[in-house]
Amino acid sequence: MAATATAGTMIIKNGHVFDPLNGINGDVKDIFIRDGKVVSSLTAAQQRDAIVIDASGKTVMPGGVDSHSHVAGAKVNAGRSMRPEDHYKSVRAKTAITHSGSGYTVPSVYKQGYDYAAMGYTTVFEAAMPPLEARHTHEEMRSTPILDMGAYMVMGNNWFVMRYLKEGDIEKAAAYVAWMMRTHKAYGIKCVNPAGVENWGWAKNIHGLDEPNIHFEVTPREIIRGLAEVNEMLGLPMSLHLHANNLGHPGNWQIARDSLMIPAGIGAKNKSDLLWAETKENARRRQTVYLAHAQFSAYGGSSWRDFTSGAADLAKYINQVDDVVIDSGSVPFGPATTMTGDGPAQHDLYMLTGQKWSNTDVELECGSGVLSLVYMKSSPVHAVQWAIGLEVLLLIDDPWKTIMTTDHPNGGIFTQYPQVLTWLMSRKARDDTAKECHKWAYDKSTLGGVDRQLSLYEIAIITRANPARTIGMAYRKGHLGIGADGDVTIYDIDPSSLDTNDTKALTAKLSRPDYTIKDGQIIARNGEIVSVTEGRRFYCRPFVDEDLEKDMLADVKDWFKYYTVGFANYPVPDKYLKNPVAISVNRPLEAEALVRR
Numbered sequence: 001m002a003a004t005a006t007a008g009t010m011i012i013k014n015g016h017v018f019d020p021l022n023g024i025n026g027d028v029k030d031i032f033i034r035d036g037k038v039v040s041s042l043t044a045a046q047q048r049d050a051i052v053i054d055a056s057g058k059t060v061m062p063g064g065v066d067s068h069s070h071v072a073g074a075k076v077n078a079g080r081s082m083r084p085e086d087h088y089k090s091v092r093a094k095t096a097i098t099h100s101g102s103g104y105t106v107p108s109v110y111k112q113g114y115d116y117a118a119m120g121y122t123t124v125f126e127a128a129m130p131p132l133e134a135r136h137t138h139e140e141m142r143s144t145p146i147l148d149m150g151a152y153m154v155m156g157n158n159w160f161v162m163r164y165l166k167e168g169d170i171e172k173a174a175a176y177v178a179w180m181m182r183t184h185k186a187y188g189i190k191c192v193n194p195a196g197v198e199n200w201g202w203a204k205n206i207h208g209l210d211e212p213n214i215h216f217e218v219t220p221r222e223i224i225r226g227l228a229e230v231n232e233m234l235g236l237p238m239s240l241h242l243h244a245n246n247l248g249h250p251g252n253w254q255i256a257r258d259s260l261m262i263p264a265g266i267g268a269k270n271k272s273d274l275l276w277a278e279t280k281e282n283a284r285r286r287q288t289v290y291l292a293h294a295q296f297s298a299y300g301g302s303s304w305r306d307f308t309s310g311a312a313d314l315a316k317y318i319n320q321v322d323d324v325v326i327d328s329g330s331v332p333f334g335p336a337t338t339m340t341g342d343g344p345a346q347h348d349l350y351m352l353t354g355q356k357w358s359n360t361d362v363e364l365e366c367g368s369g370v371l372s373l374v375y376m377k378s379s380p381v382h383a384v385q386w387a388i389g390l391e392v393l394l395l396i397d398d399p400w401k402t403i404m405t406t407d408h409p410n411g412g413i414f415t416q417y418p419q420v421l422t423w424l425m426s427r428k429a430r431d432d433t434a435k436e437c438h439k440w441a442y443d444k445s446t447l448g449g450v451d452r453q454l455s456l457y458e459i460a461i462i463t464r465a466n467p468a469r470t471i472g473m474a475y476r477k478g479h480l481g482i483g484a485d486g487d488v489t490i491y492d493i494d495p496s497s498l499d500t501n502d503t504k505a506l507t508a509k510l511s512r513p514d515y516t517i518k519d520g521q522i523i524a525r526n527g528e529i530v531s532v533t534e535g536r537r538f539y540c541r542p543f544v545d546e547d548l549e550k551d552m553l554a555d556v557k558d559w560f561k562y563y564t565v566g567f568a569n570y571p572v573p574d575k576y577l578k579n580p581v582a583i584s585v586n587r588p589l590e591a592e593a594l595v596r597r
């Protein structure tokens, strides 16, 4: 390493590079980074000032991208405060450059940032931000070290959205969503148990796509279709992100499949004015619906007594279409904290388990529930959930339709990702675990008959390239093309001698990469944080016609009397965001100016 290395300038030499958006499958090559961005080469003078890492015999991938995790906001904090027992055993000691932190299933914000970075991840998106809790969400993201972040705003039971969609006024719905995203600094649209969470205010839920809810008399189908249309009318970077109805209920694979059919034919449109880093493959999203944590929506049977996996049926549909992406919400066993905007689903889980449970109604907008839980190999239902969480990644043929998550901390903890990846890469790892599980694991699923073992290239797709592409971040993330962010993970894995039957070693190597590099700077080495940077906060600024926006705002101000907060206190001020990156969307042409961000 040069004594006077320039920050953000680096050469990673001779590694086996896995960069699916550039079609690079383990080829030995050098990666050059200058001022934090990937470049084609460095001059001799620049090379003298560069940090040089010898990656011979190692695996080099873009930095990990998590497109669905619960890491910031009121419900995450509720999970921390209601579970003191979660904080005893898992601690990260303070060092000269890091804060201390604690928490296993719901770590403190500091520990969360360090743990993700130590595992090779540089980008994490919060999956559910209620507008009224947006300030809190941004405060926690601001305190999270290192990671680049953004948050999806919960819209599927919002009174204004439901009213406009019931009236069939899609344009005003779009104007409302655009204004909300700008004022609350949101990145994408999340739809949780559409129409059902509103019914939870009357201790009810919704169980069919064409069942109108109380008072608003709007159906899940109308909400899903309407928000998907709004999404593409605005041309947001990511598609509608859907948490389907009947989540966690036996037999729900059918409503999940039927929900995924609703946006068919709308077509993905990206109207953001961004400069895209170079890629060989198309880095633009294809999907118009991104199904969250498919494991929780791929259940067969009709009750817990005849519970089976429905993953094969759900996968069969997804294999036939091109407008759907799923993330897995896999279940790696052990303690978890379930937290979701789906209040009634959490209540059902409370009735089943009797565990500590909290519930919140977010006025006019949505709700949430939090529950502590332990997934046990001895439990028949948990064993099937484990199998389903792997089936959804192995039975969908095209890895570009899948993303690996645990829906942290719902199905499992993000620090368990390496364990999930090991099961995906090794049939032996699955068989070994199945032997320790209740026999339902293989009896009530197809997993025991699945021979597929994912390659490192496919792992790079489902942990980097595809999460980035699905959420519209592949203009700079999830690959190592020229102009991409200099985010790199170097694993001590030699692809030429990789033995996926040595499952313990594989999990250990995936857990603790040799290097995590962000913006061309070494952040973590062998699991230790060696420098702490401040991440970016991505959000969208969609534009609509000014007169339309004025009309919509008049409605909003009229209805605002039902809120307990004042209108002026509603938006999130700029000062809540550190290093904000605002992505303009649907901006009028004359105002266009391409700016590299």
Ligand SMILES: [Zn+2]
Binding pocket: 068, 069, 070, 127, 292, 293, 340, 407, 410
């Ligand atoms: Zn989630």
